[in-house]
Amino acid sequence: MTEDSSTHTASEESTSETDRTPPAVAVVDAQTPGNVGTIARAMKNFGFEELLLVDPPTLDPDGEAYGFAGHAREDVLPNATELTFDELVESYHTIGCTAVTNEDDRSHIRFPYSTPADLAERLPAVEGPTALVFGREQVGLTNEELARIDEICAIPASAQYPVLNLGQAATVTLYELRTLTLSPEETQLPDLERTRAPEETVDRLYDQWGALLAEINHPVEKRDKTMRMLRRVFGRADLTTREANTLLGLLRRATERPAED
Known part of the structure; x- marks a missing residue:
């Protein structure tokens, strides 16, 4: 009862x-x-x-x-x-x-x-x-x-x-x-849920940034500070897999171009 x-x-x-x-x-x-x-x-x-x-x-x-x-x-x-x-x-x-x-x-x-x-x-x-x-x-x-x-x-x-x-x-x-x-x-707004890119994809992005800094002769003593700044920027952005892969492609082309010239 x-x-x-x-x-x-x-x-x-x-x-x-x-x-x-x-x-x-x-x-x-x-x-x-x-x-x-x-x-x-x-x-x-x-x-x-x-x-x-x-x-x-x-x-x-x-x-x-x-x-x-x-x-x-x-x-x-x-x-x-x-x-x-x-x-x-x-x-x-x-x-x-x-x-x-x-x-x-x-x-x-x-x-x-x-x-x-x-x-x-x-x-x-x-x-x-x-x-x-x-x-x-x-x-x-x-x-x-x-x-x-x-x-x-x-x-x-x-x-x-x-x-x-x-x-x-x-x-x-x-x-x-x-x-x-x-x-x-x-409401008419689309679903705003995002799926953050896997850490290994984001790590490849950071590696590619490091390669680009070396390729353009960015001052050695400034590279660690620059990489920290990039980590903070991309960390706040919560990149999706597609976004991270697109940036990876752009960075690869930018890194390879000096060698082509």
Whole structure:
């Protein structure tokens, strides 16, 4: 009985971790349909699906929002949910995104704050409905709205000009949080795993370098130092077998050419 119970619990936990719902994306009082479309497109790029709109502009299927949305016009944008700000803060753990933060802890309206990278590390371990909240194009989220939000997120940027436009801010944030929605296998990037060339191949490469240094009369007293430098360079490069063999061929030709001349 105890064994079955613990197995069932472990299974439930595993399923829970796998089936966690990614954060929703909420846009408050966007002034232009194009920005809503841009955010929907960024959501599609990085695997987010649930779009929440508070006081949105009119989203004409033949207008700017759908024109800017790319393939998100097929699902993310038409499936967006319109709700009030009260419903948003009552139904979700809210993360307000703002460029302006307090410099210290004397006010908790805009402090403390996390960066998107901080959230990417913490949110995978948190279960429950979460919404990333973006504000208006010109003023973002008001202090009154931020006071009702659970936590604050800010994108690190130049102190001289930290304000991003609405579409940029959402795109950067969703890119940083893509690990919540996309595994490496689900992106368009090729597999980056590399297989380092066998040590004997790399040793032949170093021997060939030594032969070249001798052939070009590189100063004897400098050869050991030069070889150490080459070992460090190629050691950091993690050469593949193909790369090492290609370099070997080039070095052989370079070593043999003086004799041909």
